[in-house]
Amino acid sequence: MGRAPCCAKEGLRKGPWSTKEDLLLANYIKENGEGQWRNLPNKAGLLRCGKSCRLRWMNYLRPGIKRGNFSQDEEDLIIRLHSLLGNRWSLIAGRLPGRTDNEIKNYWNTHVIKKLKIAGIQPKLHKVHKVSPKKDPKKKPKTENPRKKQDKMKKNNKKKDQSLDTPQVVFVPKPIRLSSELIRNSSIENVALLSNSSLCCSNSLKMLPQTCQVLKKCTISKGSDIHLSAFLKSPSNIASPSDSYEEGDNNNKKINVITNDDENVEGKIKEVSFIPCASNLLFDEVLLDGFCDLSNESMLEKVYEEYLQLISEKCYQDDPMLM
DNA sequence: AACCTTCTCAACCGCCCCAGG
DNA sequence: GCCTGGGGCGGTTGAGAAGGT
Secondary structure, eight states, X not given: OOOOOSSOOTTXXXXXXXXXXXXXXXXXXXXXXXXXXXXXXXXXXXXXXXXXXXXXXXXXXXXXXXXXXXOHHHHHHHHHHHHHHOSOHHHHHHTSTTOOHHHHHHHIIIIIHHHHHHTXXXXXXXXXXXXXOOXXXXXXXXXXXXXXXXXXHHHTHHHHHHOTTOSOOOOOOOOOOOOHHHHHTOOHHHHHHHHTTOHHHHHHGGGXXXXXXXXXXXXXXXXXXXXXXXXXXXXXXXXXXXXXEEOOXXXXXXXXXXXXXXXXXXXXXXXXXXXOOSOOHHHHHHHHXXXXXXXXXXXXXXXXXXXXXXXXXXXXXXXXXXX
């Protein structure tokens, strides 16, 4: 036998909540506080499962819930955090005041994934957590006590992590924050390399145009999520990269860009050869919209640093392969 | 106006983690 | 060490809305 359901399901209402139910729930929690979800429906006079009550409260009724469209900053942060944390929606939600994990998950699945697909980025790469194989709901659970199974798993956790039997090898992009100093001291080649495969870095590159001191020639390897315009766009006079785009062979395309003059342009790009990738669109949107200076966004910066530290401590220290 | 398709998102479901007995 | 209950999480679903024909 599996676990007993969290509550007796007979006679319980399902589906959308009525305003009356919302009111009952909100009033009850206002008076008695959160918790004890299992007993809550009875006490509050609701014909709902405790879990359902909890969900309704957490995702909808709780004070401070922000509703409506996500701002650009929020989307930005979601993308960056997702590239670090994968589908850990609750963790991501924890960094977005007023947003719920459910909302973020929905937003990701409906909006962001679409963008990623258009940009030619495989969203699967962003998965961080281990995904258990989908179970056929029609199949009965194995006779083995799930708890025992769970305990076994706990015991074998260390082994499992290293085992080839682990169902899904997870790719975690190494989080790299491109400081303006790093950029100043980097060639584009390095920047491209560092940014490869990690969406979160695209946002860091917003700083590039303002601190741009690039080499005259560089190579961006295939698959790197770099749009050339990200480098070439500058606050002032610079030739449009698309204007001077030249078709090369299938693997290499060349672009020659001459800056109009030196005024307000710290670096010049004379020639750039690169292997184009399909993932330009998102970067266009992210990068060409204003080139905001992230150094002013202390909050985002702080959050990001925090996660870098977290990730480096938890994920990478034991796994040199991910370094 | 009617029908069909696609999209959105609230809600559900099953699984997992953890604390406590 | 085992078991249980409470709570939390992420994947998925499906009703309603929106858009297209």
